[in-house]
Amino acid sequence: MRRREGKRRKYLTLVPDGMADYPLDRLGGKTPLMVADTPNMDLLTKKGRCGLAKTVPDGMEPGSDIANFSIMGYDSSYFTGRGAFEAASMGVKLGEGDVAFRCNLVTEEDGILKDYSADHITSEEGRYLIEEVDKKIGRRYGVEFFPGVSYRHLMVIRGCFNEMDMDIECTPPHNIVGERLEENLPRGDLKDLMKNLIIGSKDLLDDNPINVKRRNEGKNPGNMIWPWGWGKKPNIPTYQELYEIEGSVITAVDLIKGIGICAGLDVIEVPGATGYTDTNFSGKAKYALKSLEDKEFVFLHVEATDEMGHEGDLDGKINAIERFDKEVVGSILDGLEDFSLLLLPDHPTPVELRRHTSDPVPFLLYRDKNYSPDDVGEFNEESVKKGYFGTLDATMLVSILFGSRKLR
Ligand SMILES: [Zn+2]
Numbered sequence: 447m448r449r450r451e452g453k454r455r456k457y458l459t460l461v462p463d464g465m466a467d468y469p470l471d472r473l474g475g476k477t478p479l480m481v482a483d484t485p486n487m488d489l490l491t492k493k494g495r496c497g498l499a500k501t502v503p504d505g506m507e508p509g510s511d512i513a514n515f516s517i518m519g520y521d522s523s524y525f526t527g528r529g530a531f532e533a534a535s536m537g538v539k540l541g542e543g544d545v546a547f548r549c550n551l552v553t554e555e556d557g558i559l560k561d562y563s564a565d566h567i568t569s570e571e572g573r574y575l576i577e578e579v580d581k582k583i584g585r586r587y588g589v590e591f592f593p594g595v596s597y598r599h600l601m602v603i604r605g606c607f608n609e610m611d612m613d614i615e616c617t618p619p620h621n622i623v624g625e626r627l628e629e630n631l632p633r634g635d636l637k638d639l640m641k642n643l644i645i646g647s648k649d650l651l652d653d654n655p656i657n658v659k660r661r662n663e664g665k666n667p668g669n670m671i672w673p674w675g676w677g678k679k680p681n682i683p684t685y686q687e688l689y690e691i692e693g694s695v696i697t698a699v700d701l702i703k704g705i706g707i708c709a710g711l712d713v714i715e716v717p718g719a720t721g722y723t724d725t726n727f728s729g730k731a732k733y734a735l736k737s738l739e740d741k742e743f744v745f746l747h748v749e750a751t752d753e754m755g756h757e758g759d760l761d762g763k764i765n766a767i768e769r770f771d772k773e774v775v776g777s778i779l780d781g782l783e784d785f786s787l788l789l790l791p792d793h794p795t796p797v798e799l800r801r802h803t804s805d806p807v808p809f810l811l812y813r814d815k816n817y818s819p820d821d822v823g824e825f826n827e828e829s830v831k832k833g834y835f836g837t838l839d840a841t842m843l844v845s846i847l848f849g850s851r852k853l854r
Contacts, residue, residue, distance in 0.1 A: 456785040457691070457743040457847055458734065458778065461517060462770045463510060463699075464752030464795030466807045466827055470760070478760060478797065479808075479826045482767040486775035487810065487825040490787065494812035496822045497835025499790055499843060501807055508802040509618070510752070511675065513792035514702055518709055518745065519844035520682055527677020531704030532600055535713070538592055540679040541604065545612065548675035548701070549591065549601040550619050551575060551668035554648055557626055562619035562756075563597040564660075564668035566722060571656050572596055575668050578654065583646045587639060591671075594700050595721065601643075601673045606636070616640075616674035620756055621801050632673070640673060647671040684710025685743065689848050693743030696730050697721075702747045711745060712737075721749040723762060727769050731777035738782070743848075748774060755795025763797055787812045788847045789825075790840070806837055811846060 467477045501513040503522045511528035529546035533539075540546055551572050553561035564572075573593035580591035584601075592600040606612070615633040622630045632640035648670040651657060657667030685691045687710070694714045695706030698721035703713045716733045718726030725748065734744045748770050754763035775789070790809035793802045808830040820834035 454742060456738045456782060457693075458738075458785060458787045459517065459743075459745045459844070459847065460774060460778070460787065460789040461514065461745070461747045462751045462767065462789075462791050463747060463749045464755045464793060464802065465767055465770070465791035466794035466805070467755065467763070468794070468796045468798065470798065472760070477827050478763045479767055480824075480828065482764045482771070484767065484771040484825060486771045486779055487789065488823065489779070490775070490789065490812045491810050491825040491829075492823050493819050494787075494810050494817060495820045495835060496808065496810050496825070496830035496833030498806035498830055498833075498837040499809045499840040500837060501790075501792055501840040502804040507618070508793045508804040509675065510699070510792050510802070511701055511705070513802075513840075514747070515705055516840040517790065517792060517843065518705060519688070519841050520709075521841050524680065524682045526680040528675030528701055529600065530677030530680050531708060532594070532598075532675075532700045533602065533677075533704065534680070534707045535700040535702075535704030536592055536594060536600055538600060538602060540602070542679060543605040545603050545606055545614075545676050545678055547601040547603075547616070547673035549576070549599040550672045550674070551597040551599065552619050552670050552672045553666035553668065554627065554670040557628065559619060559622050559625060559627055559630070559672070561666040562623055562672070565666035567597050567660070567668045569593075569595050571660070572599065572668060574656060575651055575654060576671075578650060579647050579671055582650055583643060587643060589639075589643060595698065597668065598700055599671075600700075601671070603636070603639075612636075612676075614640075614676055616676060618674050619672040623800075643673065644671060680708050682708050684708075686710050689844070689850055691743050691848065692741045693745065694734075694737040694741055695745045695747070696734055696737075697745075697747035697749070698725060699747065699749050702745075706745060711743075712741070722753055723750045723766055725750055727773035728777055731774045731781070734778065735781040738785075746774065751791070752795045755797050756800050758797050758800045760797045784814060786814060786847055786849075788843055790843075809835075809840075809843065811835070811843070813849070
């Protein structure tokens with residue numbers, strides 16, 4: 447049964463990916479979030495309640511997949527692997543025995559994985575190279591490749607799950623930048639096939655005219671594929687089933703779109719959303735406000751903060767945090783009067799480590815004008831430790847945001 451129209455509220459979850467960080471000597475022991483000028487998040491903090499959220503279950507890799515999955519309210523038993531959600535977002539159907547991999551276009555140089563993103567290759571160039579791999583290598587091995595956004599693509603092996611439980615160990619490429627490939631090739635089931643695909647792609651792509659041109663322009667080539675993050679067909683209850691709520695998801699990242707689709711959310715495409723620092727921050731807020739005119743919930747994700755962490759770009763990260771605060775949070779505050787909001791990064795991406803960590807992340811929850819706040823006045827990794835909620839499992843946050851228990 448639908449809620450009565452008169453009681454319809456507006457709910458938002460805002461996720462600045464990888465925003466949390468560690469105290470840095472060069473910031474006098476402060477974190478980028480503490481140093482950044484974030485009046486809008488601080489205002490919501492003053493009116494809301496804070497805490498630390500555990501987004502990565504014990505024993506799991508701190509990927510944006512499981513972390514955003516937790517924030518959307520699903521526990522890890524529903525999690526069937528990143529590739530499966532990316533497939534959903536790209537409209538690629540998976541059968542029962544199929545396995546989907548996230549497949550990066552990366553830069554290889556002298557046996558070293560030089561760049562996990564091939565210098566954020568354009569989607570047009572990426573599509574051309576992945577289609578080459580599909581035609582010339584995929585068909586040889588019965589493996590399918592699907593082009594995605596920039597360096598983020600998809601690889602599907604059909605019908606390999608039949609009876610056995612698969613054990614494939616793949617390393618995310620952003621964790622092995624600067625390391626030798628040889629030691630980081632996939633292990634376990636399918637390892638020979640995977641190696642043939644990876645090495646074969648290098649032989650195929652290295653002197654492709656697109657890569658020759660990229661090198662001439664001083665850009666890293668997309669001269670190798672790197673499959674990782676495999677997953678099989680997911681089956682998760684939707685927001686309609688769990689909370690009787692209709693909602694949307696706004697993100698440039700296929701993975702998050704895919705989790706949203708599996709959760710029953712509509713994907714809203716925002717012009718100029720890139721998954722990088724040049725993204726259309728304010729456009730995301732504008733489309734979120736628009737979607738809240740006829741739906742109750744929006745999940746808005748910004749990737750730029752995470753990318754700056756991976757690049758170890760401290761000033762870039764502070765700038766991305768400030769733009770998120772001003773152009774996303776500020777626009778939401780300007781555009782809405784009565785709403786409930788949950789805000790948290792999915793995981794830390796500390797600029798000094800340039801990779802994700804599993805530490806609990808700061809979150810803030812604002813319910814409405816009458817919500818009695820705790821006494822945290824600024825939103826950051828340290829201040830929220832004094833918050834009302836203490837440390838919570840992130841899967842609980844959606845229920846708290848909606849003020850309702852799960853229906854199943
Ligand atoms: Zn990341």
